[in-house]
Amino acid sequence: MRIAVTGGAGFIGSHLVYKLISLGHTVIVIDDLRHGLRSNVPEKAGFVMLDIKSSAISEIIERGAFDCIIHLAAQTRVDISIENPRKDAGSNIMGTVNILECAKKYGVKRVIFASTAAVYGDPPIQDLPLEELHSRQPLSFYGLSKMTAEAYFELYHQIFGLEYIIFRFANVYGERAEVDDEGGVINIFAKKTANNLPIYIYGDGSQSRDYIYVGDIVNGIVAALQTKHVNEVYNLSTGQEVTLCEILNILRHISGQTLTPVYKESRSGDIYRSVLSNEKAHQLLSWHPYMTLENGLARTYQYFLDISQLETASQYGGDL
Template identity: 55%
Template sequence: MHILITGGAGFIGSHLVRFCQAKGDDVTVLDNLTTGTLDHLPQSGYTFWESDIRDKAIADRITGGHFDAIVHLAAQTMVDASLRDVSFDADENIMGTLNILEAARKGVVKRVIFASTAAAYGDVTEKDLPIQEDHPLEPTSFYGLSKITVEHYLALYAKLFGLEYVICRFANVYGERQGDKGEGGVVSIFAKRIAQNLPITIHGTGEQTRDFVYAGDIASGIYAALKTPHINDIYNLSTQTEVSINNLVALFNRIAGKKLNPTYTAVREGDIFRSTLSNVKAKEKLQWEPQIQLEEGLRHTFDYFMIEK
């Protein structure tokens, strides 16, 4: 396949580029290098375009690229940033995506894979866990709202123009090369600070939970979405396992071989309390399931930051 990966020099993108290369695909990476970096990418075996997804000129280049598929990862990904600057979030996540979709339509791209988020669901009650794809969408941040908006655009592009899509709602992704500028998660923040012998801070009581899924598993899930016959649909990519932030710290205690004493502060606005996503549909229709257990993935991540410190 001839695949364009937007945001390919970012955290998740760098895992996906390697996965696609291993499958023998022809990969082009599009990235503005705001949060991504060429250091994340392999030394060779791909084409690189430095540009912003909002740039009208890049739409013409994509149109002429004759891609079989586009994996759209490029986005503003921080919940708190979406609350501070609503317009910027919408500009990147909605208007930038529409630029890509128009290029896909004009270039007769067969399929678009869109990276959506667990933030689309918002806070849910305990009885709704693990969250299924048909659960009502009630985001608590503009980041979640912008992702949902794009999901609706994709459905209409499929209806009006025949553009195939698969939406992947990611749980909390972690792994090597995860940054703290635009795509920073609690795992990377903790791993980096622990590796540097710096204190860590927990926002809230630490009893809030997340569904942590390794970036390599996300890459294989995206690839399954590229291949599946079950198109124009939404799939959670998750472990379907609920882990508290306090339990995450306990795992880092064991991995780092030290006793961590986190500082607890106020909950951040827009954060959800409990989250775990059902992956039953992805297992059934994408023939995908995660392979990396949390402690193994955390070790990979911690070892990476120990080298980088």
Template identity: 35%
Template structure:
């Protein structure tokens, strides 16, 4: 796809986006970040001199047009809902995420964008697993609105590719964690639990702690995005994960070893939206993107713990 690419990262100031911004800037790509007006830029403060920052509203066509003008690649990270809250207001989920993305696709087509990289959800699009590890060809039957919105967007990407030859890659992320993940959002068990250990607060676990997820370190996610941009891969959908699952109880044990602290655990009734086990098959990404996760869980948790101790 050529050496230097002009990439716009929608939602580039957040946890995931800021790591992608850093990685792309380091590789010599031209980076523009599109973010909300009131966003705190602390995550990207150290690279502000090397990137362009554009403010606006994802749902405002004029703002979006300014953000996309002159770009080659769109990295679409914007999501207005979280899996756990998406079922509370399904109409909002569809209006903001699905309709907003269709507007984005129309603009991308008009402006001659070469490719869209879309951040999908390996944890929610498949629903209840019929087999483990879950491959990209597994049925998609989400049990939360967030997952339904993600899979709908994937289908529209496919449609626009079919109709207008707008290229795309879908990356179905498992559970990324690491520095810059704000523990106050309540997203990301590893960061939230570590923050509670740091503050000597009890950790609340829904169910008996045997819910198992596929956790992978944020720098590995950024490398996957880089590969999807630079390699022009043959498939359209890739699982991006560690390829292993760990229960919440196992996470707590590793955290105890890393921090040297023993947290107080409160077990609460299980939630309907939680799939019991989710492990993604990453063999397609290994083969076609030449990508594989590099940071082991214990090391990643240690890095996150070191960062949190300086996070204010």
């Protein structure tokens, strides 16, 4: 297939592009590198440095004659969306509409979209694990802009017949993650452990999330390329709740360190528990997450450890 990946120089996008290339697809990455890295993109993939809001996207989509666009490029930080809703909406709503408009105009068959668990907000605990039909009440402009973009996909299908698949990712972790991103705690804890920095826990550490390894997200997107179950929304998650204390314990085991966290007062507005049902993706896409938390965390920790050792080596002129 001929596939365009917006945001393909970022964390999830780069893992996806490597996988698509290995499967024999022709891939063009569209990314303005505001957050991603050119070095994340494999040599075999084409690369266009462009903002998804740009009118020049039209020409790229026309020339590319793509079978599918996988739309990952986004403003991904909740805090930035609160500080600067205009910036967030620019990328996540106007950028998405630009991609959809070009897809419609140049006959792209299918567009796959990265949405987020943040669209659900903080629902009552008895509703967990959340299914896709659960009401959406985002608590941030990031959640709102993704929810709005989802609605554009649904209407582009209704009005123009454009095929879509929307994925709501849980918290994604793994190699190449940025620690300020949505995936959050696992990436932060793994990096701090690798760098011998103190770990802070806001609250008592019993708050939970659904952490999914990036390779499992990639497999879900790949399953969406061929499926007949289109024009659907799927959670991509493990369906398992994991607490901060459990993550710390696994990291202690992996790193051999004692890891005594510094406990701080819980932050207002933090969601206490979160977990998404993955039953629909399992049933319709035959997708299932394969990575155990122990192995995924070990890989993530090793990645940050390797970087930290490289940085130390370069400080000492390569002699360690």
